[in-house]
Amino acid sequence: MKDLFSDNNIQPADSEFSQKKRGSEDNVLSKSLERRSQVDTESEKGGESAKVQIENLRRQLHEHNYNYYVLSQPTISDFEFDKLMRRLMDMEAEHPEFYDPTSPSVRVGSDINKNFVQVTHRYPMLSLQNTYSEGEVTDFYNRVKKGLNEDFEIVCELKFDGTSISLIYENGKLTQAVTRGDGKKGDDVTDNVRTIRSVPLILKGDNVPRYIEARGEVLMPWSVFEELNAAREAQEEPLFANPRNAASGTLKMQDSKVVASRKLDSYMYYLLGEYLPTDSHFENMMMAKKWGIRVSDAMKRCRSLDDVFAFLKHWDTERKNLPVATDGVVLKVDSLSQQRNLGYTSKFPRWAIAYKFNAEKALTRLDSVSYQVGRTGAVTPVANLEPVQLSGTTVKRASLYNEDAINALDLHIGDMVYVEKGGEIIPKITGVDKEARFLTGDKVTFAKRCPDCGTPLVRNEDEAVYYCPNADGCPTQIKGRIEHFVTRKAMDITVGPETIALLYDKGLIKNAADLYTLQFDDLVNLERWAETSARNLLASIEKSKSVPYERVLYALGIRYVGETVAQKLAQAFPGIDLLAQASIEQLTAVEEIGGRIAQSVVDFFANPNFTEILTRLKEYGLQFALSEEALAAKTDKLQGKTIVISGTFALHSRDEYKAMILQNGGKNSGSVSKNTDFILAGDNMGPAKLEKAEKLGVKIIDEQQFLGMIGVL
Numbered sequence: 001m002k003d004l005f006s007d008n009n010i011q012p013a014d015s016e017f018s019q020k021k022r023g024s025e026d027n028v029l030s031k032s033l034e035r036r037s038q039v040d041t042e043s044e045k046g047g048e049s050a051k052v053q054i055e056n057l058r059r060q061l062h063e064h065n066y067n068y069y070v071l072s073q074p075t076i077s078d079f080e081f082d083k084l085m086r087r088l089m090d091m092e093a094e095h096p097e098f099y100d101p102t103s104p105s106v107r108v109g110s111d112i113n114k115n116f117v118q119v120t121h122r123y124p125m126l127s128l129q130n131t132y133s134e135g136e137v138t139d140f141y142n143r144v145k146k147g148l149n150e151d152f153e154i155v156c157e158l159k160f161d162g163t164s165i166s167l168i169y170e171n172g173k174l175t176q177a178v179t180r181g182d183g184k185k186g187d188d189v190t191d192n193v194r195t196i197r198s199v200p201l202i203l204k205g206d207n208v209p210r211y212i213e214a215r216g217e218v219l220m221p222w223s224v225f226e227e228l229n230a231a232r233e234a235q236e237e238p239l240f241a242n243p244r245n246a247a248s249g250t251l252k253m254q255d256s257k258v259v260a261s262r263k264l265d266s267y268m269y270y271l272l273g274e275y276l277p278t279d280s281h282f283e284n285m286m287m288a289k290k291w292g293i294r295v296s297d298a299m300k301r302c303r304s305l306d307d308v309f310a311f312l313k314h315w316d317t318e319r320k321n322l323p324v325a326t327d328g329v330v331l332k333v334d335s336l337s338q339q340r341n342l343g344y345t346s347k348f349p350r351w352a353i354a355y356k357f358n359a360e361k362a363l364t365r366l367d368s369v370s371y372q373v374g375r376t377g378a379v380t381p382v383a384n385l386e387p388v389q390l391s392g393t394t395v396k397r398a399s400l401y402n403e404d405a406i407n408a409l410d411l412h413i414g415d416m417v418y419v420e421k422g423g424e425i426i427p428k429i430t431g432v433d434k435e436a437r438f439l440t441g442d443k444v445t446f447a448k449r450c451p452d453c454g455t456p457l458v459r460n461e462d463e464a465v466y467y468c469p470n471a472d473g474c475p476t477q478i479k480g481r482i483e484h485f486v487t488r489k490a491m492d493i494t495v496g497p498e499t500i501a502l503l504y505d506k507g508l509i510k511n512a513a514d515l516y517t518l519q520f521d522d523l524v525n526l527e528r529w530a531e532t533s534a535r536n537l538l539a540s541i542e543k544s545k546s547v548p549y550e551r552v553l554y555a556l557g558i559r560y561v562g563e564t565v566a567q568k569l570a571q572a573f574p575g576i577d578l579l580a581q582a583s584i585e586q587l588t589a590v591e592e593i594g595g596r597i598a599q600s601v602v603d604f605f606a607n608p609n610f611t612e613i614l615t616r617l618k619e620y621g622l623q624f625a626l627s628e629e630a631l632a633a634k635t636d637k638l639q640g641k642t643i644v645i646s647g648t649f650a651l652h653s654r655d656e657y658k659a660m661i662l663q664n665g666g667k668n669s670g671s672v673s674k675n676t677d678f679i680l681a682g683d684n685m686g687p688a689k690l691e692k693a694e695k696l697g698v699k700i701i702d703e704q705q706f707l708g709m710i711g712v713l
């Protein structure tokens, strides 16, 4: 825990830019910048001008990056690399006039906020027809054969499962990186892409065409994905469903420093431009590799269908050992002139298809079933498995959902079970190999008692979930509620689950209100706690007293009261006493508050344990009413209007617009329907939403018009 708060956790100087660590440490480069004063600054040396020195350093570092990231063959030690990078960053800081966006030091990113600019693709970004069987692959092969009526070769390559990108190199320099968007137009994400180590900023060699587009995939490696999700889970932030979503979400982030810390990877699979070196896709990719572009080695030129099938078979198993996600094989006619001859259908090229692998499955043994209680008391069954490799990671646990799912599988301890990942974060058990069942263990029956406090569990009628009803006494639920209370979107107190557990175990906190009575002496006497950590925590707790009412309401952890419901309740009942006294009828009269939520709110305020905590929190000075400002901003200008927000905005964030809609009596909805009154559209409105809006004739307004409508412009 100490590390979280201590202010002296600086890396040892000699490993800071270490090649092994490059890409595995967040913000190491920026840390070095802060410490620049401690490092010797070598300025003009041997008569060389600063400009020449900077250029030399950049050239060397580009070369070493290429050796390391593209060839996987570093030629200098980590220590040497660190030294070169540090010297370059020092010199660049001293000579801002030589700033170059393609310098190897830009990998660190910058925290300037940006809205992405839309760019029209010079060549549209197409997608491929998917096929799922060898029969369909044979059909493709025969169509090509018939269409060309001459010899041809098929290049087989892996289909990487990330997000597509188009890299534009002009005179060998990366000038623009654009997402696929709708295929015709995409977002300019150049600054973010510059942070990806395997994307060369400058191409090598003297035969680089003066204009070239490299198309490929940006990927988040499995290991990074898992680390990221674990961190998000600890913060109770929503998890990414798969590395593809994580990669595309990351590319669209505003802050390229955060992008840099996410350690994205990339593979390029296609070149475009008027000055390509040869007529062969395969040869061009080999040339691209020489220029420093990251190209997968898993590429084969095939002369027959048998060669193609051998590739499919080989990679169906071999891909499981790759550090990144793949979901199939792409087959392309090798010759570019033959590609042109075959041409395109209305949607896809006729010269390429994608063959998709079956969802990965693994067979392993069910060792035991354990149960976890969440902060709301819901109990989740988890299967503990004999570790097995699946999609590049070791799977030890799988979700079992609920009692009904367990019964449907007729699960017994010791069973051989099939686990699938199917693009989800948590693998699931999809079946049992009953033939392999000879020494049957006990049938799995759902736990009768809470795994933590032993209280008998209850399952409400027409619900599939079991609950531990001991909300006030079950330690896991208590700690869970405090963990929820401190999350960023709630009270935003910087304290992690381990510290909460420690404070709880030491008897210092039994509920969220106790946080506000913590004393410096309590904390500083804890094992491994420094004064700084104690002071930081107390400051963060103090700061939370100004968190606005709707977030405090969310922080209370009332079952079914998420962020949006909390905002609605705060608008409808602008003070906690009003809310506490509200009847089911009054609550359900609020738009989108149904009986289930209303009952949960009423139950909460009827529980003396919770109301006592509330009273104390009020005493400590937390916000339990809408601020004057929020009250003054309340109008009914959008009364009865259902509004969908889509796209990105320049003047306010989406969350701010959401809050404005509620403040003015309107209703914010996620999807376009015939009930939508209008769409508040920013840039890059989703194509599906746009199409639907046009079909239904829903009015679209921009931010200026919206602000005018509520009278703030």
Ligand code: IVH
Binding pocket: 126, 127, 128, 129, 157, 158, 159, 160, 161, 163, 164, 165, 216, 217, 269, 270, 330, 349, 352, 354
């Ligand atoms: S070729 C016109 N090759 O798969 C040819 N695409 O529907 C365009 N993808 O989102 C694509 N690996 O980003 C090609 N080796 C590969 C690929 C690949 C992944 C993605 C691509 C697109 C989708 C194709």
